[in-house]
Amino acid sequence: MNREFKVVQIVPSISLGGAEQMALNLTRVLTEKGLDAQIVSLSGNSEVWNEVWRKRGLDYNAAYFVGKRQGPDFSCLRGLFRHLGQIRPRVVHSHMHALRYLVPCAVRQRQPRYFHTLHSIEKAHRSIAENVTHAVARSLNIHPIGVSRAVAKSYEGGGVYRHVPVIENGIDTGRFAFDPGARQETRSMLGARDGTVVYVCVARFHDVKNHLALIRGFLEVLEDGRDLMLVLVGDGPTRVEAENLVASREQSMRIRFLGAASDPCKLLAGGDFFVLASKWEGHPLALLEAMSVGLVPIVPRVGGIPEIVQDGENGILFEPSRSGELAGAIRASLQMSGRATMSKLARATIEKKFSSDAMGMHYLELYGGRAE
Structure with a gap:
């Protein structure tokens, strides 16, 4: 068991969306492989978390809820900073728009390795805030990962990142089988x-x-x-x-x-x-x-x-x-x-x-x- 290797996945919320479920799957697999893996949900609560996992037939409760309010809420960073400071992870990995909250973490503390998974095709017309977030993430050496070659190429072709490695999504094939x-x-x-x-x-x-x-x-x-x-x-x-x-x-x-x-x-x-x-x-x-x-x-x-x-x-x-x-x-x-x-x-x-x-x-x- 390599419990010294701590990994934190940061998601916008615990929900039924594909990106959130992928992060939950990854956390479960890393835990099974002996790592100390945890989910940090920016919004939501433990009752929602437990209900989602109960219905999925899983017994896994390593989650921390930051308490972000609806919409952009950078006041939640205090709780996020405190939690990461307490557990001292070696890897912090964000998904979806959680990147905008990962960037301040990387500015404040450079020691963990930071990653961000790109789940969707790069949009032709991103907001100024999104442009700034990706530019700062790139300058802070937050490593991008694409879920498909098409996603990776869309970000490389758009000049957002020079190179985006690809790790394709995976599912529990034992659970999803014909019955x-x-x-x-x-x-x-x-x-x-x-x-x-x-x-x-x-x-x-x-x-x-x-x-x-x-x-x-x-x-x-x-x-x-x-x-x-x-x-x-x-x-x-x-x-x-x-x-x-x-x-x-x-x-x-x-x-x-x-x-x-x-x-x-x-x-x-x-x-x-x-x-x-x-x-x-x-x-x-x-x-x-x-x-x-x-x-x-x-x-x-x-x-x-x-x-x-x-x-x-x-x-x-x-x-x-x-x-x-x-x-x-x-x-x-x-x-x-x-x-x-x-x-x-x-x-x-x-x-x-x-x-x-x-x-x-x-x-x-x-x-x-x-x-x-």
């Missing part, structure tokens, strides 16, 4: 018959996830008279608009809104295909989880997705900018004869390249540590 009992239970809950083809989308309801385009494409295919169902797992600001779009249609019962789920394993098990219509993605955790369960992905050719899915081999890729492409991809999925083979290849891809254990080892190497 015939869960499949039967979920399909019964959904009212899906034996012949019903179920498409599952796990994504927060936000403009970037493009749920409206997904729903319109699915409604178009429903007009063919096939026995299909679309299951939407998630919540967010665009959900009401999506529900209103569905409510106005005849076959509204074919599209189910299930809300957010802290443990999507069982819901994924009830599906046949996983579908996304996102405008951009970094390296979506939900896609990895669905493929690990054995769902065949139907996903857009954006961001880091083509680094995971090879069209016609372990999934179906479509061009999101072309009208009718999504509906065409869904129709193609209904005609395919080798879905079982593609399902096995989807699972094999995750086992081979995107396990949380492999992710943890890559981060450990980058940190300069070792597990004993």
